[in-house]
Amino acid sequence: MNEVAVIGFARSDRSVTTSGVETLVPVFEQALGQAGLGRREIDFWCSGSSDYLAGRAFSFVSAVDAIGAVPPICESHVEMDAAWALYEAYVKILAGEAETALVYGFGKGTAGELDRVLALQLDPYTVAPLWPDATGVAALQARLALDAGMFSERDMALVAAQREEASCVEALLDRPYTSMPLREHDAARVADGASAVVLAAADRVRGRRAAWISGIAHRVDPQGLGERDLTAVPSATGAARAAGLGADVDVVALHAPFTHQELLLLRALGLPRSTRRCPFPAHAMFSAGLSRIGAAAGEVMSGRAATAAAHATSGPALQQNLVVVLEA
Template sequence: MTEIAVVGFAHSVEPKTSGATNGVELLVPLFQRLYADLGITKGDIGFWCSGSSDYLAGRAFSFISAIDAIGACPPIMESHVEADAAWALYEAWVKLRMGEVDTALVYGFGKSTAGELRRVLAMQLDPYTTAPLWPDATALAALQARLGIEAGLWTEKEMAEVAARSTRAEAAALLEASYVADPLREHDCAPYADGATAVVLAAGDRARELCDRPAWITGIAHRIDSPSLGARDLTRAPSARTAAEAAGTDSVEVAELHTPYTHQELVLRRELDLADGVRVNPAGGVLGGHAMFAAGLARIGEAARHIMSGAADRVLAHATNGPLLQQNLVCAMSASPSRSGPAR
């Protein structure tokens, strides 16, 4: 079976960028950095795949203009998903597994601050019974957080401790703030940010040529729960659990989780059966800034970086899409390609 690894990663996230909404400004510097890091040119990339949403820029086919950043002449093999770019990485992984190419560059980008994201995200809800009410994304997360509090699964203090670990603040001090959407406080909600992520995948010996310590993908899977908010137990994320089981996440040392709200980390710790010793989001995850459609892929890149730098031998990355952890992707990586997850 083809062995596939993450061999390169570049990421930018900032509260608000100046400049275009088309992604070119965000992506060109990342691509140039990756080419330089890996000693390659665009001609070395066999397949390109991106994740973004036109609703961020408010312009149809905005991802097409971002292709200028690639340099698509002579014609390239390219694809796009209207989802977090972690799902684009999944598509690229499939392409590599099929043996059609031996390298792929995956990227995600978005200028979340161009519009009113809390309203824009209503567009991903059920269009008949839910989206017409324009529920605010933060309010929905608050409903989920309260369900867990009422059920005794977590507390506001535990939520504050998640934020405190990410921001190096005092949990007790955080709890003195007023609510932004009861029971959520500002520290519970990742601020939307502008950003982009790029990851290079390579297969087999090509990966070994490009990187001293490739982060070998030993398992990757994504699953989805019902789009009907009422039909789900919102304190759970069964699709995260089944994705992790399919990917195989035993004995990981580090977990990079895509959790835009503090309580969602608590949901995932349970669903992914993370042991106490596992380091979760050591650099703070997305709570410092949530670059929509790039953040999930960045979790994969950050997790891979722990292996590439030699800091860890076994990691997992998680990405989410849709409202309230509805869709979940889990990617397990190891310093050795032979380490594989359980059979499907």
């Protein structure tokens, strides 16, 4: 039973300010324009962001300026990728508390030292005080998979080559390591940015182009990096199963900040490497996952795919994973 659909999406890969407000105004206009709704027709607003990213306290409150909260609005926030804000909005609509929702994420990942900022999402007692850099943590995961023979550094470079069109795999493999066994191309480019997705209940979709959410689920793995099998990503497998993801999906938009994570995710989600994948342009912190949902929805709304799946991740080394299955 399809009850909620994506009817609008917009993203921007630049954010000049730390509050996100100026970036969000045109993104909202574009997403609402595609949805054919005015901002006063949005029942519920939900965002994902983190103050640590740009060192700006209560930036998610400032960001509400972009909405125009007069008369008062109904609004919520998660300190995760905005894909999780979309989950909250989806539940809100299912519960009958809203018929329309605009979900947005924003972040200025380049404002600070991202590799250090992300240390603060680790266990605050035994891990964060050591300040492990995010790339180093990802490298520990990559080596486990390489040691287990799940794939090779060449396979990882192949993922990078697909991302950076015209890259030659051999040339990539000649590059030096940044955090062994990772090279520079193994980390997706970190970008500033924002994105917005408009959701609507069936009654409000009417004649609009829509990508129906046939399943959505999220799961989390234990926080301790040594407590879980970093190569298996059980939370991604669990989310995919609960969302009803099938191996025959037409196209998938994965949120993989590192090349080895894209390969781990394909396995965890039960997808063949031949599955058509939406390009991952850049890792825009706190909006990239939501943008993957927007990209997958775009495949369905444009008629390029009958079914599409999107994946979002949050936390270190693919700790939290969300899967959405969309259909025409």
